[in-house]
Amino acid sequence: MKVVIVGAGALGGYFGARLHEAGAEVTFLVREKRAVQLKEHGLRISSQKGDYTIKNPNVTTDPNNIPEADLVLAGVKGYHLDGILEPLRVLSNKGAYVLPVLNGIEHIELLQKHLGNKAVLGGLSFIIATLDNSGHVIHSSDFHDLIFGPLYTEQTEICEKLQALFTKANFHAINSENILEELWKKYSFINAFSGITTATNLAIGEIREQPKTFQIAKELLKEMKQLANAYGAELKDEHIEEAEKKLITLQAEATSSMHQDRRKGLHLELEHLHGGAIRLAEKTGINLPYTKAIYGIIKPFEKA
Numbered sequence: 039m040k041v042v043i044v045g046a047g048a049l050g051g052y053f054g055a056r057l058h059e060a061g062a063e064v065t066f067l068v069r070e071k072r073a074v075q076l077k078e079h080g081l082r083i084s085s086q087k088g089d090y091t092i093k094n095p096n097v098t099t100d101p102n103n104i105p106e107a108d109l110v111l112a113g114v115k116g117y118h119l120d121g122i123l124e125p126l127r128v129l130s131n132k133g134a135y136v137l138p139v140l141n142g143i144e145h146i147e148l149l150q151k152h153l154g155n156k157a158v159l160g161g162l163s164f165i166i167a168t169l170d171n172s173g174h175v176i177h178s179s180d181f182h183d184l185i186f187g188p189l190y191t192e193q194t195e196i197c198e199k200l201q202a203l204f205t206k207a208n209f210h211a212i213n214s215e216n217i218l219e220e221l222w223k224k225y226s227f228i229n230a231f232s233g234i235t236t237a238t239n240l241a242i243g244e245i246r247e248q249p250k251t252f253q254i255a256k257e258l259l260k261e262m263k264q265l266a267n268a269y270g271a272e273l274k275d276e277h278i279e280e281a282e283k284k285l286i287t288l289q290a291e292a293t294s295s296m297h298q299d300r301r302k303g304l305h306l307e308l309e310h311l312h313g314g315a316i317r318l319a320e321k322t323g324i325n326l327p328y329t330k331a332i333y334g335i336i337k338p339f340e341k342a
């Protein structure tokens with residue numbers, strides 16, 4: 039299968055390298071600076087699940103240089119989505135399906151609007167990964183899950199083909215029959231986890247030690263359930279309890295990618311995540327006071 043990775047950052051780099059390791063033909067569509075870095079140093083992933091290096095990754099900065107593509111894995115941050123719409127359109131015109139692995143929900147409709155409903159699959163990931171100064175991927179969690187699935191029944195066949203490929207790769211892939219619900223479950227979890235860790239500038243362990251602070255994360259989960267329900271995703275109390283359990287059982291030093299970005303002084307995905315929830319809530323007349331408060335607290339740190 040011919041795979042294109044758009045956004046060879048932490049997630050794109052990780053899953054691209056794992057798919058290359060599994061024998062897929064992988065091309066990294068990147069911007070100029072990243073192209074130079076990948077050509078000079080190759081792409082290495084450092085992971086407790088096994089290291090892997092692509093010495094000379096197939097890299098391009100122009101989608102027109104890619105003759106064929108079956109799958110495009112989109113791994114940019116929410117604030118970079120606009121910049122990849124045109125390259126994605128070029129590749130989807132060649133027949134490629136687009137599998138976004140971003141956190142959040144608003145991007146699904148945006149991609150469908152630009153590429154057509156049938157070209158966009160549902161996808162998300164549970165992993166803790168980041169890039170080091172040389173652009174290598176550091177994977178630090180004992181999980182590396184890629185959950186994907188059809189948003190339309192016509193996409194069932196391609197998802198089965200993807201599952202056949204992903205099963206050969208060194209990550210945990212799940213072809214979900216209800217990817218929309220999975221997307222909302224992840225969105226709820228991430229808004230609570232990234233919200234509380236980024237706002238307090240603390241890893242989850244220290245937050246858990248303060249019941250009043252941890253309570254805010256629980257309130258964020260409840261608000262996200264209300265929002266998900268308003269958008270037709272049947273999140274139930276048990277899903278919120280599962281998410282709470284995850285927050286309780288994560289390693290004490292675990293933190294969100296948004297908090298890692300705050301620590302590094304990078305641009306934060308606040309508008310895409312909490313901003314997105316507030317916009318969606320306004321459209322349905324729901325009030326999200328905790329989400330709004332967290333958004334306001336993080337806002338001064340948003341811009342790099």
Ligand SMILES: NC(=O)C1=CN([C@@H]2O[C@H](COP(=O)(O)OP(=O)(O)OC[C@H]3O[C@@H](n4cnc5c(N)ncnc54)[C@H](OP(=O)(O)O)[C@@H]3O)[C@@H](O)[C@H]2O)C=CC1
Nearest residue numbers: 045046047048049068069114118121140141165166167295
């Ligand atoms: N990191 C994590 O542990 C997890 C992240 N996520 C989610 O996954 C998504 C991606 O996050 P992550 O991998 O951490 O992000 P990174 O910042 O590590 O990677 C994003 C990459 O996108 C590239 N990019 C931006 N614009 C373009 C463009 N126009 N063309 C090509 N490449 C481009 C950037 O390259 P450049 O060098 O050119 O800026 C960068 O390398 C986010 O939504 C995040 O919330 C989900 C689960 C876990």
Ligand SMILES: CC(C)(CO)C(=O)C(=O)O
Nearest residue numbers: 163164165166294295296
């Ligand atoms: C919660 C986590 C680490 C799970 O993948 C994540 O998605 C993020 O921090 O962006």
